[in-house]
Amino acid sequence: MARWEPNAPERLAQAALDLFAERGYENTTVIDIAQRAGLGKTTFFRHFQDKREVLFGRGTTNDLLAEAIAAAPPTAGPLEAVAHALDAAGRQVFTSARREFTVRRQAVIAANPELQEREALKNLTLIASMAEALERRGVPELTARVAAELGALASSIAYERWSRTGDGDDFGEIARRALDDVRAATPLC
Amino acid sequence: MARWEPNAPERLAQAALDLFAERGYENTTVIDIAQRAGLGKTTFFRHFQDKREVLFGRGTTNDLLAEAIAAAPPTAGPLEAVAHALDAAGRQVFTSARREFTVRRQAVIAANPELQEREALKNLTLIASMAEALERRGVPELTARVAAELGALASSIAYERWSRTGDGDDFGEIARRALDDVRAATPLC
DNA sequence: TAAAGTGATGGAACTAAGTTCCATCACTTT
DNA sequence: AAAGTGATGGAACTTAGTTCCATCACTTTA
Numbered sequence: 001m002a003r004w005e006p007n008a009p010e011r012l013a014q015a016a017l018d019l020f021a022e023r024g025y026e027n028t029t030v031i032d033i034a035q036r037a038g039l040g041k042t043t044f045f046r047h048f049q050d051k052r053e054v055l056f057g058r059g060t061t062n063d064l065l066a067e068a069i070a071a072a073p074p075t076a077g078p079l080e081a082v083a084h085a086l087d088a089a090g091r092q093v094f095t096s097a098r099r100e101f102t103v104r105r106q107a108v109i110a111a112n113p114e115l116q117e118r119e120a121l122k123n124l125t126l127i128a129s130m131a132e133a134l135e136r137r138g139v140p141e142l143t144a145r146v147a148a149e150l151g152a153l154a155s156s157i158a159y160e161r162w163s164r165t166g167d168g169d170d171f172g173e174i175a176r177r178a179l180d181d182v183r184a185a186t187p188l189c
Numbered sequence: 190m191a192r193w194e195p196n197a198p199e200r201l202a203q204a205a206l207d208l209f210a211e212r213g214y215e216n217t218t219v220i221d222i223a224q225r226a227g228l229g230k231t232t233f234f235r236h237f238q239d240k241r242e243v244l245f246g247r248g249t250t251n252d253l254l255a256e257a258i259a260a261a262p263p264t265a266g267p268l269e270a271v272a273h274a275l276d277a278a279g280r281q282v283f284t285s286a287r288r289e290f291t292v293r294r295q296a297v298i299a300a301n302p303e304l305q306e307r308e309a310l311k312n313l314t315l316i317a318s319m320a321e322a323l324e325r326r327g328v329p330e331l332t333a334r335v336a337a338e339l340g341a342l343a344s345s346i347a348y349e350r351w352s353r354t355g356d357g358d359d360f361g362e363i364a365r366r367a368l369d370d371v372r373a374a375t376p377l378c
Numbered sequence: 379t380a381a382a383g384t385g386a387t388g389g390a391a392c393t394a395a396g397t398t399c400c401a402t403c404a405c406t407t408t
Numbered sequence: 409a410a411a412g413t414g415a416t417g418g419a420a421c422t423t424a425g426t427t428c429c430a431t432c433a434c435t436t437t438a
Contacts, residue, residue: 004404004415029394040417045396077378113310120309121302142346142374149338150376157331185331186375187339189266193386193433218423229388234425 009047009057011037016054021104025112052118055105059122062129064088069133078139079183082151083176085130086158090171094162103163127152150186154179198236198246200226205243210293214301241307244294248311251318253277258322267328268372271340272365274319275347279360283351292352316341339375343368 005011015036019028030051034044048054068088072081094102109115127148134144158175165174194200204225208217219240223233237243257277261270283291298304316337323333347364354363 008415030396031394041396042398042417043415046415049396051395078376079378116313117306117310120313121306124305124309139376140374142370143376145342146339146371146374147376149342150335153334153338181331182335183377185329185335187267187328187332187336188372189268197386219425220423230425231388231427232386235386238425240424 005038008037008039008043012039012044012047013054013057017101017105017108020055020108020112025108025115052115055109055115056118056122061089061093062126064092065126066129066133069130070136072137074137078134078137078143078147079150079179081134081137081139082130082147082154083179085133086151086155086175086179087172089155090173090175094159094171096167099167106159106163123152150182151179154182157182194227197226197228197232201228201233201236202243202246206290206294206297209244209297209301214297214304241304244298244304245307245311250278250282251315253281254315255318255322258319259325261326263326267323267326267332267336268339268368270323270326270328271319271336271343272368274322275340275344275364275368276361278344279362279364283348283360285356288356295348295352312341339371340368343371346371 012033016028016033019032019036030044031041033054034041037044044054048057065085065088068085069081072084076084109119127145130148130151131141131144134147135141139147154175155178158171158178161178162169162171162174201222205217205222208221208225219233220230222243223230226233233243237246254274254277257274258270261273265273298308316334319337319340320330320333323336324330328336343364344367347360347367350367351358351360351363
């Protein structure tokens with residue numbers, strides 16, 4: 001049994017998402033968030049670097065994707081390994097259980113430039129860790145970077161589609177199709 | 190003749206870059222910057238949205254690239270149009286005259302996550318405007334997005350190389366080579 | 379030449395983000 | 409029962425960023 005109400009970070013993140021959705025990111029103070037979670041401002045900043053970070057908390061996605069790339073069959077080419085990673089994202093991030101949460105979160109981010117900045121940078125580090133994971137498979141540096149970029153593009157297209165589909169649809173499959181589309185659309189000159 | 194010392198934004202930007210390079214972004218207050226430029230805090234925020242923006246002021250690069258893509262020969266493919274845009278960037282942004290400034294600026298950005306976030310988002314809008322410009326040439330949406338992404342990747346590789354070369358080297362040429370390298374490295378599976 | 383106009387500026391006062399320090403509280407271990 | 413431990417909250421602080429208003433330098437009009 002815990003000493004205090006458990007899961008302070010989760011409660012803060014939930015309170016933040018609710019408030020951001022209700023009245024907007026700008027019109028929500030950190031004190032508002034902490035109060036709704038039954039905590040103080042100090043505790044908020046003990047769990048999150050800053051106000052934006054409350055929406056980006058679990059940064060384990062980098063490792064998740066890198067591990068999936070490492071675990072792809074040795075015969076798989078770079079883009080196939082990336083597809084493997086997108087599959088993993090579908091199984092652990094873009095699940096139907098977390099669907100509503102994810103969609104609300106993305107809507108909040110889309111409404112605020114400060115949050116978009118944070119997401120843009122997180123996305124760059126995500127691309128970098130995919131590229132590194134590919135290099136560890138023996139993929140040449142530049143090819144790895146291109147493959148990671150194409151994977152990120154496919155992922156964002158796949159999110160677009162997934163967020164509009166019914167509950168049964170698997171992100172992994174959608175992402176594979178998106179990656180195929182991207183490959184087919186890649187210009188040669 | 191101007192009423193006050195002219196070019197307040199330029200003076201502020203120069204003072205900011207100098208101070209950031211001297212003592213770091215975090216250890217420089219907006220008041221420090223304004224004082225060195227002979228101005229007040231209020232005037233700083235009249236010219237720049239926020240402290241980060243002082244390093245990203247002239248946002249005309251988007252239009253520059255879009256116009257260069259529009260002006261590319263009608264026969265040019267998507268990547269050739271992008272190469273045209275990188276040429277234009279070389280002629281107006283990555284010039285040998287602005288070389289020292291640009292390199293110092295990039296070094297300051299590389300040293301601070303807050304600035305990296307701003308740059309990451311600016312880069313996304315830059316990619317978006319290149320993609321739009323390509324679509325206006327009749328390039329299909331997805332192909333346009335991929336071409337713009339590959340162009341951005343080539344540009345960052347080209348900057349890497351350009352920042353290390355001697356003064357005579359032309360960014361446009363370096364970027365064309367980088368784009369060729371990217372194309373050659375693009376994985377098909 | 380004098381008066382009114384214009385636009386950039388600076389200062390003061392304010393809110394909110396984020397930090398630091400210290401006391402407290404809830405529960406655990408000795 | 410007493411000491412220990414880790415999460416918490418409050419107070420006080422610095423800085424980013426906003427708002428409002430007065431002022432100043434120069435221009436235009438009378």
